[in-house]
Amino acid sequence: MDTLEMREVEAAIEGILFASGEPVHVERICVAMNMDRATVELVLQKLTDYYAYERRGMRLLKLEDSYQLCSAPEYGELIRKAFEVRRPAKLSQPALEVLTIIAYYQPTTRAYVDQIRGVDSSYTVGLLLDRHLIEECGRLQVPGRPRLYRTTQTFLRAFHLNSLDDLPEMSGLEEDGQLRLDDLQVEAPAEEA
Secondary structure (H helix, E strand, C coil): CCHHHHHHHHHHHHHHHHHHCCCEEHHHHHHHHCCCHHHHHHHHHHHHHHHHHCCCCEEEEEECCEEEEEECHHHHHHHHHHCCCCCCCCCCHHHHHHHHHHHHHCCECHHHHHHHHCCCCHHHHHHHHHCCCEEEEEECCCCCCCEEEEECHHHHHHCCCCCHHHCCCCCCECCCCCECHHHCCCCCCCCCC
16 A cells, blocks of 8 residues: 555545544444455544554553543643533523514614513513524614624524525514514424534
8 A cells, every 4th residue: 555545545534533532443433435444443443543652642442342532631621611611501582573573574673672672672682692502794774773683503503504595484474574473383403513
């Protein structure tokens, strides 16, 4: 096997191990790579040595007849710190209402959201801004120049949408463009990863 071929084989095996996130049996790698076990084990040993010798942030562990990429133990404390961020709480019904109004009428102002809901939405708009589900996108060209809001890429990811075109049709949307909140049926997104 020449050097370029060996690098490609190493990269492919590394990709398989990384994508798995759990131990991968050596036979599974053999089948995927269409290679014999001795060659695959040679490549795996070379990768194991490389990670250890170069003091990379990950290690390749052999667990019986399986291999797994894992983080290097010397960086364990830093890795724990990076993942100590708490998961955001699920959205409340008022937050879902405000988010729905902004999603369907964007760009829109907080005053318009307040008008539809019949209550002050400033706290909820602030919460949605903090969670990066909405963002300011300019100002309305009227006296007082109120801020305009729209949804973000984070909103699309949280609700598993590719674009705003994927928003479901809303049954509470009247022909005159008005929204009836009593017909509003919105589900909260699943816990964010």
